[in-house]
Amino acid sequence: MITIEEVVKLWDEEHPNMQIEAQGYGRQKGKKVREGMMFNRLNKEAVIKLSEDFDFEPWGNRTCYVFGFNYNNENVLNEIYIRFERRIIKHPNTNSLYIELKSIKEKAESKLEKFTVSRGRKNPNHLFLEMELELSSSKEFICARMKELIDLTREEICNFLTGTQEQEGEQQEEEQLEGEQQEEKQQEEEELERREQQERDRLKKILVKHEVKDEKQREMCKEIHDITKSILKELIIEGKDLGSLKAAYYTKKEIAENLLIGDTLCGFRLYYTSEMNDPSEGEVLLNFLEIKNENRAELPENIPFIACFSLEENSLNQFRLYGKEGDNEATGVSIVFGCSFFENCELYRCVYIDREERFKVSFSKEENYDKTKEEEIEKHFKKLKELCEKSKEYIKPKLLADLLIKIIYLVKDSAFEEERECRIVDLKDKKFDSIKIDKNRLYIIKENAKEIIDHIEYIYFAPLAEGMEAFEIKTGVKKCYRSLHPYRGKNLLSKPRCPLLSEQK
DSSP states (O other), X not given: OOOHHHHHHHHHHHOTTSOOBOBOSGGXXXXXXXXXXXXXXXXXXXXXXXXXXXXXXSTTSEEEEEEEEEEOTTSOEEEXXXXXXXXOSOOTTHHHHHHHHHHHHHHTTTTSTTOEEEEOSSOTTOEEEEEEEOTTOOHHHHHHHHHHHHHHHHHHHHHHHHTOSOOOOHHHHHHHHHHHHHHHHHHHHHHHHHHHHHHHHHHHHHHHHTTOOOHHHHHHHHHHHXXXXXXXXXXXXXXXXXXXXXXXXXXXXXXXXXXHSGGGOOOOEEEESTTXXXXXXXXXXXXXXXXXXXXXXXXXXXXXXXXXXXXOSSOHHHHHHSSOBTTXXXXXXXXXXXXXXXXXXXXXXXXXXXXXXXXXXXXXXXXXXXXXXXXXXXXXXXXXXXXXXXXXXXXXXXXXXXXXXXXXXXXXXXXXXGGOEEEEEEXXXXXXXXXXXXXXXXXXXXXXXXXXXXXEEEEEEOTTOOXXXXXXXXXXOXXXXXXXXXXXTBOOOOSOOOTTSOOOO
């Protein structure tokens, strides 16, 4: 079967003035074929620049043509595609470019008949004009189709993006805007329906598992499930909030290297919630609701896997607590991710409860504190408590815990409030074949984990973490900064503070 390396070699031989571009970071730097993980499966790609005016790196900011080869779990080739793509966090001309790509396709319909124009599911600013090819395609055929795609689209796309294309009348512009708004609304509705169907399926499985047949019992279960959905809707970070978000992952320097460097790439992990740092993990909400947690005695059908982040990206206290090397405090790193890292998952704010049952929602210092959201969430939780109290006669604790499973791990004790935490919570059936084990801890790998470097804004080194310069060279992460917080009378400052942040205290 054909390989992408053979395609790259032929293309470069036939097109000396339009070569495949070298790409990648760390040990992949300078390679023309880049490897990564998409949906837990191997992906290989090669890139051709649209023109010298447009970049193709990093992953979250690129405009280019792509050869793509995807593989299944057994590393067997199962998809070949060619495409023009623009990946970008946000741009004012995205909707216009989307319509332009459709127009280009329509004008060359006979030659671009099998190509489709699409947008990213999580980020609609990502645009694609692509075609999937038969697995039996020869390297000559693949290169010929790419050349045809480039010949038919390159000039018009460049003209559009550089603003040299003639502007059409105001009426057409208004019609385009109206069409774009309708399309955006439809996409939002489709995404909402997908989530709703996912939740309906989850509720159905819970009712079947607990053999819930009584109509009164079913109705109460649905009420509780609906309140959890309302809470999740308030806590999810998306839209403009996600676009401006930077979330920090505090970890050991060794783990950061394993995530970023060549052959040691291990993938970003989400862990099952047992054996976490907080001994009250998963208990705070159940205690508030006065529910006995009987699920700890067995592995649940839907296993919660979580990854924890902080909206406080340079915290001395968190450097002291997390990422310690050999139990030495302030020796870890804080990996600060941009919003693109969270496109294929749902990210939620945490909620903190104190002894007086007051609620506090996690916001970053840079965000406007949203008291209305906090009050709405508190109202939902208190209503949930009333309903759980009324339902005790009908619903057993194990069933209640299953109904609440997606919000249980978003509620924490107020003692942890200063961590300003947000989390990915991913429920997996315990028969899910991608669950892995490391020293008796269950974990899964986040999608696109091996492309992690493309989503990093910068990395903070704790005050006593050593080897920052060597780390920067080995990993290719060019924005590494020393935390300026003094610790034990030492300050190992070797680079200026991050210019993106406000004055540190």
